[in-house]
Amino acid sequence: MKSVVAQGRDSTAFWIVKTADGQSVSLYPVVVPTLIAPLYLPAVAYLNLRGWSDARLDHVAIIMEKLTASFIAALSVALLFLLLRRRASESIAVLLTIAYAFGTTTWVISSQALWQHGMGQLLLIICLLILTAECTTIKALAAGLFLGLLATNRPPDALLAAVLGVYGLFWARRRIWLLAAGCALPIGLVVFYNLHVTGNIAGAYGLMGKPSFFQHDLFAGIAGILFSPMRGLFVFSPFLLFLALLGPHLKSRSERGLTLAMLVCVLLQIILYAKADWRAGISWGPRYMTDLLPILIWMLVPVVSSLRNFGRVCFIAAVVVAATIEGIGAFCYTGATDLPLYDIVDGPGAMRPAWEWRNAPFIASLRYRLSPLHGSFDGIQFGSYTVSATRVGTDIDAVGWASSGDGTPYQVAIRVDDQPQLFTTHSYFDRDDIRATLHEKRPVGWRIPVNTMGLAPGEHRLTAFAWVSESSERRFLGERYLTLKPADATVTGDLEASAKTAVERLREHQQPAGYWLTFFTKGTKFEASGQELNTFLTPLLLDLLKPLESSDQLGDSLQRARQFLTNQIEPNGLVRYHGLPTGPGIGTLGCVITPDADDTSLVWRVAPGDPKLRSDALAILKQYRTDDGLYRTWLAPQSAYQCINPGRDPNLADLTIQMHVLLLFAQTEPAAANTLCKALQPVAGDDRVWVYYSNTPLVPMIRLKDLHEVGCELDLPQSRIESSLPDQAPWISLASLLSETALKKRGSASDAETLLRQIASNDFALVRRNPPLLYHNDLTASVSRYYWSEDAGYALWLRLYYEHQYPLTAQPIH
Numbered sequence: 001m002k003s004v005v006a007q008g009r010d011s012t013a014f015w016i017v018k019t020a021d022g023q024s025v026s027l028y029p030v031v032v033p034t035l036i037a038p039l040y041l042p043a044v045a046y047l048n049l050r051g052w053s054d055a056r057l058d059h060v061a062i063i064m065e066k067l068t069a070s071f072i073a074a075l076s077v078a079l080l081f082l083l084l085r086r087r088a089s090e091s092i093a094v095l096l097t098i099a100y101a102f103g104t105t106t107w108v109i110s111s112q113a114l115w116q117h118g119m120g121q122l123l124l125i126i127c128l129l130i131l132t133a134e135c136t137t138i139k140a141l142a143a144g145l146f147l148g149l150l151a152t153n154r155p156p157d158a159l160l161a162a163v164l165g166v167y168g169l170f171w172a173r174r175r176i177w178l179l180a181a182g183c184a185l186p187i188g189l190v191v192f193y194n195l196h197v198t199g200n201i202a203g204a205y206g207l208m209g210k211p212s213f214f215q216h217d218l219f220a221g222i223a224g225i226l227f228s229p230m231r232g233l234f235v236f237s238p239f240l241l242f243l244a245l246l247g248p249h250l251k252s253r254s255e256r257g258l259t260l261a262m263l264v265c266v267l268l269q270i271i272l273y274a275k276a277d278w279r280a281g282i283s284w285g286p287r288y289m290t291d292l293l294p295i296l297i298w299m300l301v302p303v304v305s306s307l308r309n310f311g312r313v314c315f316i317a318a319v320v321v322a323a324t325i326e327g328i329g330a331f332c333y334t335g336a337t338d339l340p341l342y343d344i345v346d347g348p349g350a351m352r353p354a355w356e357w358r359n360a361p362f363i364a365s366l367r368y369r370l371s372p373l374h375g376s377f378d379g380i381q382f383g384s385y386t387v388s389a390t391r392v393g394t395d396i397d398a399v400g401w402a403s404s405g406d407g408t409p410y411q412v413a414i415r416v417d418d419q420p421q422l423f424t425t426h427s428y429f430d431r432d433d434i435r436a437t438l439h440e441k442r443p444v445g446w447r448i449p450v451n452t453m454g455l456a457p458g459e460h461r462l463t464a465f466a467w468v469s470e471s472s473e474r475r476f477l478g479e480r481y482l483t484l485k486p487a488d489a490t491v492t493g494d495l496e497a498s499a500k501t502a503v504e505r506l507r508e509h510q511q512p513a514g515y516w517l518t519f520f521t522k523g524t525k526f527e528a529s530g531q532e533l534n535t536f537l538t539p540l541l542l543d544l545l546k547p548l549e550s551s552d553q554l555g556d557s558l559q560r561a562r563q564f565l566t567n568q569i570e571p572n573g574l575v576r577y578h579g580l581p582t583g584p585g586i587g588t589l590g591c592v593i594t595p596d597a598d599d600t601s602l603v604w605r606v607a608p609g610d611p612k613l614r615s616d617a618l619a620i621l622k623q624y625r626t627d628d629g630l631y632r633t634w635l636a637p638q639s640a641y642q643c644i645n646p647g648r649d650p651n652l653a654d655l656t657i658q659m660h661v662l663l664l665f666a667q668t669e670p671a672a673a674n675t676l677c678k679a680l681q682p683v684a685g686d687d688r689v690w691v692y693y694s695n696t697p698l699v700p701m702i703r704l705k706d707l708h709e710v711g712c713e714l715d716l717p718q719s720r721i722e723s724s725l726p727d728q729a730p731w732i733s734l735a736s737l738l739s740e741t742a743l744k745k746r747g748s749a750s751d752a753e754t755l756l757r758q759i760a761s762n763d764f765a766l767v768r769r770n771p772p773l774l775y776h777n778d779l780t781a782s783v784s785r786y787y788w789s790e791d792a793g794y795a796l797w798l799r800l801y802y803e804h805q806y807p808l809t810a811q812p813i814h
Contacts, residue, residue: 017204027204031153058476073111076122077101088301103322108284108329116154117290123150140175144182152190159268167261214275221274229360236285239318249302262295282338284329325362332365335469375402377464377478383768384790389483394763401444402466409466412446429528498760502794514564516791533585539602544795547802565607573617575600591643595635598657601664629679647780655689659703666710677712685717696773701735731772752804767793
């Protein structure tokens, strides 16, 4: 619960103060929470019924704070109207009540959150209601009680309570002792609480050290409080300028005493705040003047009552302007517009930004849209896959999206349980799904690495929060639960244990239907990935995992994979990259795409099927043979293309696709395989046949050994088997060790063991953070996509383990 109370700050919020004995207490006085506690009884009952989770507490707290603040502000508005009716006509009282409710910070400060200002206004109005009535025994006691509450609710308001208390002495006359007793009660209780809880008569404020609050220039402060574009009282509520006409109305003896007392209150508070940092922190407009508003509205009554025609129109126009300014704050303010206030921390120019009209929040806020923060904590990923459990010490990623309406949020953070540490990000990436569904054009996706080192085995709660701006309070996005298993100490040191882990991951990632998913990105970094179902990855994994097929390492996984591939063969024998047009992944994990030579060859080579359909497929394939003996990619005329973004050549012949066609021919038509091999040898280095693998030669390097085994001695130029992407170097090295020539090299077993340990270290962190880049689309097309597979990383590791380590250890994976 501490993280919710502290609003997600990194360690502890500034309003949480440590006492001498180490207890955490609120910096703010106890009056507001005490008075509003009964309003929270329904919320407490609800949480008792549903459970006190951080997420539910945060949600209920946000709703209750808004409802309670609005209730306090609305009650003060209603009572102010009753107060004004004591000296004004109904029409004047209505006009001034509207001005108070919508043309001042009553709306944007008091009704938005549980600042002390809202309660201060309410208590002040109640005091004035009592002091403007005839004194009775009960009223004298009540006046003292509410003046005491006013003084203890917010320390600066003690000035208001003191001046009004002096007036109250004359008002109460012989009932002064009742007034004093009523005032002493709340003051005594608050002092007792402060001494008992904090050990200081001033409460938590007294624990803040030597005050350095009142060191500012008096006259500059008065000007700033009243006229600055960012905090000026008369700028945000220009109708209050009519108070300049109050002088002639002080002649009335019946109200002169109270009015003079009010003027003293106003003067003292303006002087107090002028000597302080009148910028008032991150807030809307003249926050420090909020508590004075009932007094200022009361003093306007004789002025507005005396206005006629043009004067009354001008006053109403000023109220409309004020309401417009406050309305902008109520619907557009996020706190970001106040950041220029503190661009200059110290020195003679520190206050300058507050005097620049471009920084006025009602102007700056118009750059933002009227939309709240929204988003989602989508899940926890281990590598490329969403998980709900992993081992202690592994790195996982929390993923989701967030949009603040007026821009990407300042920050998203993850908290684990109630620990003080936050895992944060300020970076965002494109989410195609959010772009498509919400028409969100900005990058809104986020990914936050979370290290589980030091966490105990068992279930842990991960909570996501977002901040609209650096100064705003955090908002809850969602929570997920992660179960941590005890760490396996042998994972990084024992290759056999690592092999078990790799097999376990492949089992976990295989979908029930038998396939594995492929991940894609827009660039050459594995980030902001999407996922798809295709018929390329599964046969590739079947080839790589062939040494495990005779054992029982993957159970029925490989058999289910073969059956899935068989099911993708269409009545004409061809296969599509995304599978059958009626497949469950169409529309979500792929589209209806034209059949192609690559996937048709891959599937028929490893999956059992009707020999008649295979003959039909081969017959169609041969129709797309080029004059130089190669085979084109797409097995349909261009007019029949579906879901294809062709490049410069709409139906090219790629080298690696030729390898797959050749391997199929080696099983069905050896003569055709020999002919294709001869056609490949003179073009193996040509740019025109390096289309889908120009940036990642991993798959063609792996296939070289397969070609050699069927009698095609194809060699690739050295320049072609060196990836242009440094992050892929470990996988290129692995593919090189798998080649037939590497097996014969002296010392290759030692190189293999070193690489196996490197890849398996830290629970296969390299596989998860930088998986093999298998291929990309035609880079001359209008859209670039790169395709990755974490599961190919595990399969490649297992293949190298079996070919280099298993023969040495002669111990199968149990």
